[in-house]
């Protein structure tokens with residue numbers, strides 16, 4: 175016997191169907207069939223005048239069961255179920271009690287009337303999965319809310335609450351609860367509620383109004399298919415007969431669903447949820463309360479970390495060494511909030527409320543009462559250890575002591591305290607109040623409740639927390655350094671900076687690695703390399719020479735590129751080409767033409783091979799976590815799903831074969847990861 179996923183009730187002339195498939199009433203095959211059967215039964219029942227569709231609990235429907243996207247679907251499809259509702263003799267009224275997302279929203283738009291309860295929320299999140307609504311949403315929402323507003327909602331995936339849904343003409347009314355909605359409906363039925371199919375509403379206005387809404391989205395999506403198609407779809411609402419438009423929308427949804435972009439975005443959707451799970455930490459691991467935060471060091475990172483917490487409503491005490499630096503930091507924070515206010519991102523009240531949450535001090539003792547202290551001082555083991563020794567003395571028992579180090583050994587930092595179990599890495603990415611990644615670095619002695627709390631802190635800040643272990647650069651930077659190193663080797667072999675950058679931007683990065691170095695400043699990398707001493711292979715000679723020649727990047731008007739008259743986009747510089755050629759010559763390298771394909775593979779496979787090594791060593795929990803890291807922390811495009819997803823799309827065996835060849839031809843830094851070989855199905859003997 176199939177499980178009952180709905181509740182049915184007859185109340186006077188109302189036939190009520192309540193979906194009951196926790197957690198989110200995903201519209202899988204069984205739920206769809208049961209709604210269809212119940213609807214048919216009410217249609218046939220002479221005592222029933224109106225069918226009511228609602229749900230038990232706090233969710234209406236989260237939409238399609240997206241596992242079906244990969245496994246195939248069975249009839250009745252959602253489109254067919256909606257058609258049944260529309261073709262019936264009796265009106266159908268949706269009482270939307272909670273979220274109605276995606277297919278859930280489309281089911282609602284297949285009803286004659288929409289009553290919202292206070293917890294209702296409507297949204298089309300399909301764009302985040304590289305798609306558009308596929309069961310009537312693009313044709314029906316414009317008929318209720320107007321084309322421009324509908325297009326905006328489809329392109330943003332933004333959720334709108336009950337009162338806004340009424341204001342936009344989507345919902346009829348907001349009722350206090352289900353009983354109130356039913357009472358109102360009973361009255362309407364007595365007054366002989368007429369049918370009103372959304373599909374039959376005549377569109378007003380002109381499709382030309384859509385271009386202004388779409389423009390910014392199309393630019394930012396850089397040719398991704400879903401955004402372009404959303405515009406095309408809403409246009410059809412104006413000028414195409416609805417049945418034809420619905421058939422087109424259905425087919426288009428299937429086509430988009432099969433694009434690599436949609437596959438990549440679905441992969442990320444699951445990867446981001448998976449990243450929250452920690453294999454060896456029981457679900458019921460307790461958490462520590464964090465309601466106040468201290469940040470030590472108010473430089474680039476300390477400032478933006480403080481803003482992260484203030485943005486989430488937590489009070490922050492920001493500690494600097496000297497009053498002038500503290501004043502400069504607080505002024506810079508105020509300026510950032512002011513700029514957000516000017517751009518309309520936050521209101522004046524929000525700006526001052528957030529600023530008021532950040533208090534500055536030059537006395538570390540002021541952190542005595544905080545629940546969490548985050549250190550963001552210079553990247554020096556000695557400085558960090560002295561700060562942690564001091565925090566150990568100042569902070570209350572049970573406070574979490576975190577470091578924002580990007581490379582240093584968190585075990586050694588923890589050892590500077592008498593409570594290493596309270597110490598953890600919280601590696602934010604610059605600028606911390608914007609970047610969506612938090613690497614949570616677990617050290618040898620970090621307590622389970624500290625790990626659980628740290629993961630949750632990321633979530634509270636609206637970030638994706640990814641758990642990693644201690645090694646040089648943790649997961650993200652260790653991979654990224656090798657990516658950059660390969661770009662440098664390619665330049666010594668014969669590629670030019672602008673060729674490397676063009677390959678990477680064509681692939682989907684917003685900027686190539688050399689342009690990024692120019693933006694960050696060539697002095698930054700230079701000083702890090704000087705502090706670490708030359709490594710073998712050492713391909714950063716050209717970068718060092720540029721720095722030594724006073725070419726610091728954008729800030730000095732010259733770096734890998736030339737930035738004339740303060741331009742932000744650089745142009746190729748023959749002097750740089752000469753300098754690079756001289757470096758190749760000096761190293762005895764005969765320059766050759768390097769193909770774009772080789773550049774792409776070598777840069778990307780460095781990320782991938784290093785990524786598999788990191789998982790193999792237990793530094794990251796799973797391969798997909800690395801995609802979450804690169805998309806949220808390194809600006810990799812969601813439409814590619816991250817470097818590991820790209821490798822899988824290319825074919826792991828192909829990737830592994832390339833790496834084996836590079837290992838033989840280029841050098842030991844290409845030693846293939848055993849885990850990669852295993853997952854690619856290549857036996858050890860074949861290497």
Ligand code: NAI
Nearest residue numbers: 471472473474475476494495550551552553578579580604
């Ligand atoms: P920064 O040089 O801009 O800021 C460091 C600040 O710490 C300075 O303002 C300094 O006055 C202050 N400071 C030093 N010792 C102190 C002490 N004992 N008490 C109070 N304040 C003290 O450096 P940045 O870039 O903010 O980096 C800080 C940390 O964050 C480093 O560990 C770095 O590796 C890490 N990090 C940096 C990222 C970046 O993109 N800049 C990204 C992620 C992590």
